[in-house]
Every structure is written in C-alpha cells, then in structure tokens.
Amino acid sequence: MTERRYWLMKSEPSDFSIQDLKAAGTACWDGVRNYQARNLLRDEIKAGDGVLFYHSNVKPPALMGIAEVVCDGYADHTARDPGSAHYDPKATPDKPVWYMVDVAFRAEFAQPVTRDALRGRPELADMPVLKKGNRLSVQPVAAKHWQAVLEMAGVKDPLD
C-alpha cells in the first residue's frame, strides 16, 4: 500500500463551503481549470489521501476542516456541459483535459485555523498557501504540516 498523502484544497465559501460538504457528505471537486492543479488531480491525488479544506476570498481566510479523497482522478464532466460555468470546448470524451476527484467530509474544526494563525507558526513557514502570490487551488501538504495543523485545531486525525 502506498503512503497516504495530504493536500490543501481552496474554495470560496460563497461557491462551495465546508458546511456544504458536511451537508452533502461526499462531493465532486469539480471546476479546477489550472493545469498544475489538474496534473495533481489526474496523477497524484489518490483515494485515501487527506484534505485540508480552505476558505479563500473571505475574511479571514482559514482552514475549516478535513475531508478525505474517496476516488482517484477522473474526467471532470462539467467541462463538457455547455451550461456549466466551467465549460471548456477543448474537452472531448477521448481527451477530457480537466479532472476531478470526489471528497468526503470528515471533520469541521471547532475554530477555523486562520491564515494568520498559520503564519504564527515558524514550522509552517514553507506551506505553499502562506507564500505571497500563490494561486494554486490544489496544493501538497507535508505530513508534518498536516499534523501541526490538526494540533492547532485540537482535533484527532479523523483519517487514522
């Protein structure tokens, strides 16, 4: 068995929030239209991996909880839906171009772990999300960072 890996996924809560995921139980992480993030979804992110759910474009931006990836990457069908905001005519049945995974709700932090709080921890200084100008909506999280964030949130790892 390969080792579990960890990821951070951003969402604007007005679009899809941790509460939405909690209510849904499981959801498609669709609509990612960036090639670097696409490559992660298609090639790297696997069922069983852990996800830190991040709310972006709100005050304060913060980690809100934990999800688990429940399937490997597959074609993002919204790319082939002309009615979708994420429609992309480049996508065909043979060449989907864009990929997504399904994620399942695992925990909501009692208190969000804000970006500022993350910044206050020297051991988290090299988390990509804290770097200026970082726009990647799906990013890797080191195991030690995962553990540190869960400690800050005061939760036991729901994936253990």
Add this chain to the structure above:
DNA sequence: GCCAACGTTGGC
C-alpha cells in the same frame, strides 16, 4: 474595490 501576482492567449 484595489491591485500584485501570475497564468493564458494570441500576434508576430
């Protein structure tokens, strides 16, 4: 709402 950062597009 502003704007810095950065990805994408398209003319050449």
Add this chain to the structure above:
DNA sequence: GCCAACGTTGGC
C-alpha cells in the same frame, strides 16, 4: 518561441 495584453485569483 517570444512577449505584450488580458483575465483571474485572492489578500488586503
């Protein structure tokens, strides 16, 4: 293949 113009992200 270069790079200017343009669009988007996302913190502030």
